[in-house]
Amino acid sequence: MKTSEATRDATREALPLHQRLAAEFQRRIESGEWPEGEPVPSESQLCAEFGSSRGPVRQALAVLRGEGSLVGGRGKPPVARRTAPSQPFATFLSFTQWARGIGREPGQRTIEVARRRATPEAAARLGLPEGEPVVELVRLRLLDGVPAMLERSTFVHEVGRILFDFDPDTGSVYDELLRRDVDLHHARHTIDAVAAEPRDAELLRITAGAPLLRVRRLTTSSRGVPLEDADDRYLPSMATFTIENTVEGRTVIGRYRTEED
Amino acid sequence: MKTSEATRDATREALPLHQRLAAEFQRRIESGEWPEGEPVPSESQLCAEFGSSRGPVRQALAVLRGEGSLVGGRGKPPVARRTAPSQPFATFLSFTQWARGIGREPGQRTIEVARRRATPEAAARLGLPEGEPVVELVRLRLLDGVPAMLERSTFVHEVGRILFDFDPDTGSVYDELLRRDVDLHHARHTIDAVAAEPRDAELLRITAGAPLLRVRRLTTSSRGVPLEDADDRYLPSMATFTIENTVEGRTVIGRYRTEED
DNA sequence: ATAGTCGACTTGTGAAGACAAGTGAGGCGA
DNA sequence: TCGCCTCACTTGTCTTCACAAGTCGACTAT
Numbered sequence: 001m002k003t004s005e006a007t008r009d010a011t012r013e014a015l016p017l018h019q020r021l022a023a024e025f026q027r028r029i030e031s032g033e034w035p036e037g038e039p040v041p042s043e044s045q046l047c048a049e050f051g052s053s054r055g056p057v058r059q060a061l062a063v064l065r066g067e068g069s070l071v072g073g074r075g076k077p078p079v080a081r082r083t084a085p086s087q088p089f090a091t092f093l094s095f096t097q098w099a100r101g102i103g104r105e106p107g108q109r110t111i112e113v114a115r116r117r118a119t120p121e122a123a124a125r126l127g128l129p130e131g132e133p134v135v136e137l138v139r140l141r142l143l144d145g146v147p148a149m150l151e152r153s154t155f156v157h158e159v160g161r162i163l164f165d166f167d168p169d170t171g172s173v174y175d176e177l178l179r180r181d182v183d184l185h186h187a188r189h190t191i192d193a194v195a196a197e198p199r200d201a202e203l204l205r206i207t208a209g210a211p212l213l214r215v216r217r218l219t220t221s222s223r224g225v226p227l228e229d230a231d232d233r234y235l236p237s238m239a240t241f242t243i244e245n246t247v248e249g250r251t252v253i254g255r256y257r258t259e260e261d
Numbered sequence: 262m263k264t265s266e267a268t269r270d271a272t273r274e275a276l277p278l279h280q281r282l283a284a285e286f287q288r289r290i291e292s293g294e295w296p297e298g299e300p301v302p303s304e305s306q307l308c309a310e311f312g313s314s315r316g317p318v319r320q321a322l323a324v325l326r327g328e329g330s331l332v333g334g335r336g337k338p339p340v341a342r343r344t345a346p347s348q349p350f351a352t353f354l355s356f357t358q359w360a361r362g363i364g365r366e367p368g369q370r371t372i373e374v375a376r377r378r379a380t381p382e383a384a385a386r387l388g389l390p391e392g393e394p395v396v397e398l399v400r401l402r403l404l405d406g407v408p409a410m411l412e413r414s415t416f417v418h419e420v421g422r423i424l425f426d427f428d429p430d431t432g433s434v435y436d437e438l439l440r441r442d443v444d445l446h447h448a449r450h451t452i453d454a455v456a457a458e459p460r461d462a463e464l465l466r467i468t469a470g471a472p473l474l475r476v477r478r479l480t481t482s483s484r485g486v487p488l489e490d491a492d493d494r495y496l497p498s499m500a501t502f503t504i505e506n507t508v509e510g511r512t513v514i515g516r517y518r519t520e521e522d
Numbered sequence: 523a524t525a526g527t528c529g530a531c532t533t534g535t536g537a538a539g540a541c542a543a544g545t546g547a548g549g550c551g552a
Numbered sequence: 553t554c555g556c557c558t559c560a561c562t563t564g565t566c567t568t569c570a571c572a573a574g575t576c577g578a579c580t581a582t
Contacts, residue, residue: 016565042532053567058533066327074533075574089508189504192497192519193454193472211454211472236453243450243504243514247350247483251514253504258453277535303562314537319563335563336544 017052021060029069029080039077040070068250084244087254093187093219095141095149096172102257107142110168111203115160122154125218126226135160139168140203143257147204148238153230185222189215191241200233211236278313282321290330290341300338301331329511345505348515354448354480356402356410357433363518368403371429372464376421383415386479387487396421400429401464404518408465409499414491446483450476452502461494472497 015023028034041049046057061078064070072078091097099106118126118134126134134154141149153173155163159182166176177184194214201208212233219228242254276284289295302310307318322339325331333339352358360367379387379395387395395415402410414434416424420443427437438445455475462469473494480489503515 018565044532055566055568059565072533073574074572075531076576077532088510089506092504092506185508187506189506191452191474191502191504193474193495194497195472209470211456213452213454213474234454236455241452241502241504243353243452243502245350245353245448245450245514247446249349251512253506253512253514279535305562316536316538320535333563334544335542336561337546338562 016056017050018056018059021046021050021052021056022063025060025064026069029064029082034080036080036082039072039079042077066250068246068252084252084254087252089187090174092189092253092255093184093217094172094174095151096174098255099143104143104257105145107145108169109140109142111138111140113137113163113168115157115164118154122229125229126154126156128156133157135163137163137168137173143238146238147235149232149234150200150203151230151232153228155228156226159227182227183221183223184219184227186224187217187219189217191215194233196233204233204235206235213239213241215241277317278311279317279320282307282311282313282317283324286321286325287330290325290343295341297341297343300333300340303338327511329507329509329513345513345515348513350448351435353450353514353516354445354478355433355435356412357435359516360404365404365518366406368406369430370401370403372399372401374398374424374429376418376425379415383490386490387415387417389417394418396424398424398429398434404499407499408496410493410495411461411464412491412493414489416489417487420488443488444482444484445480445488447485448478448480450478452476455494457494465494465496467496474500474502476502 025034025040029036034040043054043057043061047054050057061070065078068083069081070078071081087101091101095108096106114136115133116136117131118128120130122128122134123130123132128134134157137151137153137155137160139151139153140147141151159177162177162180162182163173166173174184192214193211196204196206196208196210196212198208200212201210204212213236215230215232215234217228217230217232218226219230220226237258240256240258242256244250244252244254286295286301290297295301304315304318304322308315311318322331326339329344330342331339332342348362352362356369357367374396376394376396378392379389381391383389383395384391384393389395395418398412398414398416398421400412400414401408402412415421420438423438423441423443424434427434435445453475455473457465457467457469457471457473459469461473462471465473474497476491476493476495478489478491478493479487480491481487498519501517501519503517505511505513505515
């Protein structure tokens, strides 16, 4: 885990001052040290406490304001506001991390992993010539042992071949790809609804034609090269997506376990 | 249109320097004056051009970097990158504005507008005592004259009574509420899939049981008071939602006309 | 008692300067 | 020719100063 080591080291010392301040302020809000609704210490007090000038303090506060954890205006000290933590990239991309994040136990049953030639549709989305070899992975994903989602992924061959050295039943494919330094950087999720096809229905143990929440995902590298094209079909009773939106332009997205009404 | 007048005035003169700079830089990127992929002028050049110090220039550039329009790092000048404009709050809340934004003609047929007592579910979501009077609005929304979505909104009475002075067939309820200074500030959209009920099916001209993309929306004021609880059911063939996501944490959401595959 | 005013304090904005850290090109030597 | 090094230039970070603009409480005059 190269990245997490680096992060730990950086947290300790090497990070620039304003980043350390931002982290510290965020910790204070989350821990309740700065209670919600209460005004936080003034900038000059924070400057005194940390022995810095106003610059880094304001830069750190700006980050929190951008996340909506701090609201306030000119003349009056900003007040803390606990807010839904914006789900990081990883949580939104990895079923395993998502499930753990909401306190459920993820599971999977691999239906198929195969190297074959790209279908015209997949080739188009991945920007490959038709017939190029790709790796297809079909898994049934479970939440606390109950079927929740059917995942059909198509990887470009360079990425997909990693899967043959890896048992997709044991853990997170996403983690494994990161460990192999695959440059997963950007993802576009398109959400719609489809009727369960007979094969979907059989695996998810529902009746054919039942509505499913479909998320098609195109994951690309930092240079914009498509790496994965996926089609995830969720049982609506198991997961929903939410978008939160304010006039100030702040947006936070999330994927949640469907609540029982 | 009070706000747009204010914006226009402010753009001219009164806005702080860094905001004017940010707007100018964004214009240059969108207009192609700063071509995509090309490095933009250095900070010192911009300082010289606008006769300002580095502070405001950097502040303005930080905004663009936050939106992903500018990427780059230490030592090398940042390069411009055209990016999907993050859809503003209004576009995401108003069917009318959304439709116009994607070049379609919005339409609506009001099925019902009624003042009645809140159902237990609606009361719970709106934070009202059960049986409190609310205003319910049911409209069939059209895209270029074709049914696209069925909208069921429940407004708290204070907001909903405005609708009785307004013909919801003529235009945007959202615009009308803003004109009446209703403090629509925050919205939470929860997305899932449901099967069309007989009544849905009849209005949307599909068969019962067909999958629909459902978006439940809770709109609140800036102080967190719920104002509207809505249940929008889209034909998946007409609209999808997308979420774009990067490791840097940038997120942009959108609602789009479903493309024909 | 109440309304208005003043002043202390807060954040927003901007200038100017300094140094650190990274990039890239050109020049130099092997 | 190739590789290395130096140097100019860029952005990142931080300090210090100054003033504007808004808030809020205390004080004062009515």
